[in-house]
Amino acid sequence: MTILTGNCLCGQVSFEADGDITMMGNCHCTDCQQITGAGFATLVFMNENNVKISGETKRFEHTVDSGNALTKDFCPNCGSQMFGGNVLRPGSIALRLGSINEKEHVNPQFNVFCSSKAPCSILDESIPGFEKMPVKAEAKLG
Ligand SMILES: [Zn+2]
Numbered sequence: 001m002t003i004l005t006g007n008c009l010c011g012q013v014s015f016e017a018d019g020d021i022t023m024m025g026n027c028h029c030t031d032c033q034q035i036t037g038a039g040f041a042t043l044v045f046m047n048e049n050n051v052k053i054s055g056e057t058k059r060f061e062h063t064v065d066s067g068n069a070l071t072k073d074f075c076p077n078c079g080s081q082m083f084g085g086n087v088l089r090p091g092s093i094a095l096r097l098g099s100i101n102e103k104e105h106v107n108p109q110f111n112v113f114c115s116s117k118a119p120c121s122i123l124d125e126s127i128p129g130f131e132k133m134p135v136k137a138e139a140k141l142g
């Protein structure tokens with residue numbers, strides 16, 4: 001069991017997670033670059049039932065190349081990206097490294113969409129890297 005807490009920049013949205021991390025990894029896709037404003041997103045997946053959210057978020061939904069619909073929940077006040085979701089995978093929620101206080105629990109297991117990574121992003125060669133999204137992980141990541 002891992003306990004993770006965190007909040008947005010202004011503090012209006014916060015969360016407390018208590019449960020197992022199901023998967024964590026870095027996504028270098030263009031969508032993640034644009035939405036985070038960073039070189040890549042570090043996503044930490046948990047069961048939605050294990051995450052208690054306080055404060056209201058606003059949701060942006062978009063369709064990716066595979067036809068899958070993804071959701072991005074953000075703080076309507078300060079704009080911090082807080083939670084990711086995947087319509088094909090209800091019940092799973094992605095937390096984001098930046099808003100997590102207990103960063104020592106976050107150890108990405110893989111890099112995906114390395115084909116669109118920023119030249120200045122240095123990949124950790126000790127974990128698997130995938131050019132795109134491996135088919136098996138497709139349904140999981142958001
Ligand atoms: Zn905020």
Ligand SMILES: [Zn+2]
Pocket residue numbers: 027028029030031032033041113142
């Ligand atoms: Zn991505």
